[in-house]
Amino acid sequence: MKPKSSLVLAATLSMSMSVLAEDPMKVGFVYVGPVGDHGWSYQHDLGRLALEEHFGDKVSTTYVENVSEGADAERTIRRLAQAGNDVIFTTSFGFMNPTARVAEQFPDITFLHATGYKRGENLGTYLSVTYEGRYVTGTAAGLVTETDTLGYIASFPIPEVIRDINAVYLGAKEVNPDIELKVVWVNTWFDPAKEADAANALMDQGVDVIIQHTDSPAPLIAADKRGNWGVGQASDMRKFGGDAHLLSVVNDWAPYYIDTVQSVMDGAWEPADYWGGISDDVIQVVGISERLTDEQRAKVNSVMESIDKGEFHPFTGPLKDQSGELRVPEGVSMTKEELAGMNWYVEGMTATLPQ
Structure with missing residues (x-):
């Protein structure tokens, strides 16, 4: 018979592993405008909602809207990284340099920047054609x-x-x-x-x-x-x-957001420059x-x-x-x-x- 302390330790480890297994992947979004603009940011937010609907409790998303392109962007992106987000999407051209700087500081987080051209080991780019x-x-x-x-x-x-x-x-x-x-x-x-x-x-x-x-x-x-x-x-x-x-x-971002988060979950994500057009329904x-x-x-x-x-x-x-x-x-x-x-x-x- 195992000592009581061993049984308690085993049970604790089992519970901890179970909790970890159930922890959702945290995904953050940064928008240049309000989600109610009925245009660019609105469509990105519909993509975020589609992501939640697709994955259910496997993901947890958050967003920050009305973020200025510049110092405010870098502070916002860094806060999302410090908050434990696993994937961060930044959705405006002026967020490119702030995203690149924060990505270098948080190599274990996956960053995706919309409409830019700078990439790194944990930074990819995407846009719609x-x-x-x-x-x-x-x-x-x-x-x-x-x-x-x-x-x-x-x-x-x-x-x-x-x-x-x-x-x-x-x-x-x-x-x-x-x-x-x-x-x-x-x-x-x-x-x-x-x-x-x-x-x-x-x-x-x-x-x-x-x-x-x-x-x-x-x-x-x-x-x-x-x-x-x-x-x-x-x-x-x-x-x-x-x-x-x-x-x-x-712009329908849902397919890209779903596919990207799935690839990160699967450990298959690699930095790339994605262009989605009419043939992709993006x-x-x-x-x-x-x-x-x-x-x-x-x-x-x-x-x-x-x-x-x-x-x-x-x-x-x-x-x-x-x-x-x-x-x-x-x-x-x-x-x-x-x-x-x-x-x-x-x-x-x-x-x-x-x-």
């Missing part, structure tokens, strides 16, 4: 505009935004050679009043289709008030747009307006299908920049690395990039 949805947007906008003038509300002059502006222009130009794309830079991701002012300023210049790289539905609402078209950003915004809603380009084009003609709708669907099947890449040469310099040879598609560093407008764009 929004330019695919933007090219489809350009196709639809080029077909419905009556003034041949589109407007783009841009947040910050980073490669993601620049390549999406180019994608809209290329998609529109393909179906409407007379197209012009005007751009207003607002230097914010989320500011409904500023976004609405930008939309109205563009419409005052003859724009009749508003496209945005900001996160509130304010531009779409402004377009509806003036009888023009608007495009939903990041989430399905058709309920805000009324007759103005042309389509929405939706980018979805939804709510195409019933006001389009059958011919217009068929054209939009045809472009989507060709991208989905990998038959067409929006950035396939020949492509020249504004100065006329050949940037992409005929028949060659830009690589992820080239797209990740895009800092030039395509030929035909009349707008100028901020310095």
Whole structure:
């Protein structure tokens, strides 16, 4: 017979191991805007909720919203690491350097940064291939505009935004050679009043289709008030747009978050640069307006299908920049690395990039 003390020790160890086995994986999220922005942060939070639903009590999630890009971000990310989170997702371009610094300090935690390019042994990157949805947007906008003038509300002059502006222009130009794309830079991701002012300023210049790289539905609402078209950003915004809603380009992060957390659980995760697009259902084009003609709708669907099947890449040469310099040879598609560093407008764009 074992001594009583041995039995007690064995029972204690067994209970401890049982508790450890039942401890959920802790997953933290950092958002640049409020979860109620109905755009970028809102969609990331839907992905977080889908993660909880999928794994049940195997995961425990937390989030911090309205985090400024800079010192606040680094403090927030570090607090999540110190709180014992096993995986931390940081969801804005300006979080890249703070995420990289904190990742170096906590090598046992897995960090994932959205839209950036810096990686490490415990730091990966991910983004949605929004330019695919933007090219489809350009196709639809080029077909419905009556003034041949589109407007783009841009947040910050980073490669993601620049390549999406180019994608809209290329998609529109393909179906409407007379197209012009005007751009207003607002230097914010989320500011409904500023976004609405930008939309109205563009419409005052003859724009009749508003496209945005900001996160509130304010531009779409402004377009509806003036009888023009608007495009939903990041989430399905058709309920805000009324007759103005042309389509929405939706980011569905749930598949990526579920797959990533599962790979960490399995011990199979490795740092990588993930790009998810239309073929992965990470980018979805939804709510195409019933006001389009059958011919217009068929054209939009045809472009989507060709991208989905990998038959067409929006950035396939020949492509020249504004100065006329050949940037992409005929028949060659830009690589992820080239797209990740895009800092030039395509030929035909009349707008100028901020310095």
